Amino acid sequence: MQITIQRPTQIGGQMTRISTHSTSIIIDLGHNLPSNDDKDALDNDSTIAELTQGCSAILYTHYHGDHIGLFHRVPDSIPQYIGPVAKQIVCRKYQQLCCLPEKECSAAFKHAFRTASNMKIFQAKQTLHFGDIAITPYFVSHSAYDSYMFLIEAEGKKILHTGDFRGHGYLSKGLEATLKYFVGQVDVLIIEGTMLARPEEKVRTEMELCQEATKQMNVHKYSFIHCSSTDIERLASFKNANNRIIPKRALITDAFQKDILDLFSRTAGKQSSCFDFGQVFTYNEHNQKLKEWMITNGFTMFVRATPKFHSYLDHLLPILPATETLFIYSMWNGYITNGSTQNTEYIRLQEYFANNKILHLHTSGHATAEVLRKVCNLTNPRLAIIPIHREKSTDFKSIGISPSLQEKIITQDYSMEGIDVILAPTSHTRQ
Numbered sequence: 001m002q003i004t005i006q007r008p009t010q011i012g013g014q015m016t017r018i019s020t021h022s023t024s025i026i027i028d029l030g031h032n033l034p035s036n037d038d039k040d041a042l043d044n045d046s047t048i049a050e051l052t053q054g055c056s057a058i059l060y061t062h063y064h065g066d067h068i069g070l071f072h073r074v075p076d077s078i079p080q081y082i083g084p085v086a087k088q089i090v091c092r093k094y095q096q097l098c099c100l101p102e103k104e105c106s107a108a109f110k111h112a113f114r115t116a117s118n119m120k121i122f123q124a125k126q127t128l129h130f131g132d133i134a135i136t137p138y139f140v141s142h143s144a145y146d147s148y149m150f151l152i153e154a155e156g157k158k159i160l161h162t163g164d165f166r167g168h169g170y171l172s173k174g175l176e177a178t179l180k181y182f183v184g185q186v187d188v189l190i191i192e193g194t195m196l197a198r199p200e201e202k203v204r205t206e207m208e209l210c211q212e213a214t215k216q217m218n219v220h221k222y223s224f225i226h227c228s229s230t231d232i233e234r235l236a237s238f239k240n241a242n243n244r245i246i247p248k249r250a251l252i253t254d255a256f257q258k259d260i261l262d263l264f265s266r267t268a269g270k271q272s273s274c275f276d277f278g279q280v281f282t283y284n285e286h287n288q289k290l291k292e293w294m295i296t297n298g299f300t301m302f303v304r305a306t307p308k309f310h311s312y313l314d315h316l317l318p319i320l321p322a323t324e325t326l327f328i329y330s331m332w333n334g335y336i337t338n339g340s341t342q343n344t345e346y347i348r349l350q351e352y353f354a355n356n357k358i359l360h361l362h363t364s365g366h367a368t369a370e371v372l373r374k375v376c377n378l379t380n381p382r383l384a385i386i387p388i389h390r391e392k393s394t395d396f397k398s399i400g401i402s403p404s405l406q407e408k409i410i411t412q413d414y415s416m417e418g419i420d421v422i423l424a425p426t427s428h429t430r431q
């Protein structure tokens with residue numbers, strides 16, 4: 001068996017290929033994050049055709065661009081699989097992008113929309129078979145809904161690929177039981193290590209974040225929230241904070257975000273009221289009645305860093321009392337601090353609120369060192385631990401696992417018991 005991992009020592013842009021003598025599958029086919037490189041050397045049809053050649057299926061852990069971003073370049077002959085709600089989110093996102101005015105992008109977005117629409121879906125805990133490879137998805141909590149880790153069984157070996165995950169979300173509760181009762185001991189653990197480079201970062205639970213938001217929203221009648229538009233748990237934290245306030249305030253947003261929230265209500269919301277967003281209102285500058293109602297009762301608005309929301313803010317902010325208006329930025333700090341990861345559009349959005357209270361309230365979508373250690377201990381890998389999705393400078397040993405597990409950490413090509421691990425050096429994949 002061969003395990004080949006592209007770009008193991010960077011966050012994002014990974015691809016894991018697992019091949020037996022007769023069959024190959026690929027897990028994730030992600031785009032470089034902007035911080036890694038301006039140009040992604042894999043982002044062209046011929047390289048993707050070469051990398052995916054002879055592959056029976058591509059399975060995506062979740063819909064973040066650094067895991068799915070190159071899906072539109074995959075030849076039609078290779079089936080691609082994703083979670084059922086994740087597929088709907090990807091389709092809705094590309095439907096939105098198809099409507100952008102820039103004509104040169106629209107053909108590419110239309111192609112991506114068609115490819116996403118043709119994706120196949122898998123279900124949690126239902127094993128898929130490709131040749132002599134069996135692969136079972138298990139649900140995990142992450143800043144993308146409908147995310148999975150994969151258990152791969154082939155040639156008598158068990159490999160767990162964690163994808164991106166965390167232990168402090170509302171949906172993390174099943175993690176330990178899943179590992180204990182469904183996964184058990186594995187031969188090889190392929191595990192993300194995003195948080196290794198950020199040991200000082202404050203990691204609150206989603207519940208704690210919700211409580212903090214409630215406090216602030218209680219003393220500010222008008223709240224604008226900038227968070228990921230598809231992170232169900234974060235959106236739920238702010239929705240729940242909003243709904244605790246009496247009299248009840250409306251949730252306002254645009255048609256795209258409303259569609260995503262309605263989708264969450266129809267799916268996860270049926271299993272837990274935590275994810276039922278109830279009635280969500282679409283903002284319309286010309287709807288005077290809605291505007292008056294918002295001003296009288298207060299509201300929470302989910303915003304994004306786009307011209308449409310700039311226009312909303314141009315209309316709304318001048319008529320709202322500055323001291324009663326709150327802006328919450330709820331994403332990674334790296335996007336708004338100076339450096340290669342800074343997003344100027346995010347900064348611009350925040351600048352609209354120069355006269356208002358600005359609050360940075362976030363918690364990571366990734367596992368802490370403590371949770372990574374727990375996963376290593378629960379799966380007790382027999383042969384190898386392969387850290388991926390991490391900064392090059394980090395040392396996976398720092399999570400504090402036992403010396404016998406530390407010896408199994410692999411950071412260069414390695415062969416054992418019929419498994420060849422090939423870690424494609426990051427620098428070789430850059431132009």
Ligand SMILES: [Zn+2]
Nearest residue numbers: 012064066164
């Ligand atoms: Zn990722």
Ligand SMILES: [Zn+2]
Nearest residue numbers: 062064144164
């Ligand atoms: Zn992710």
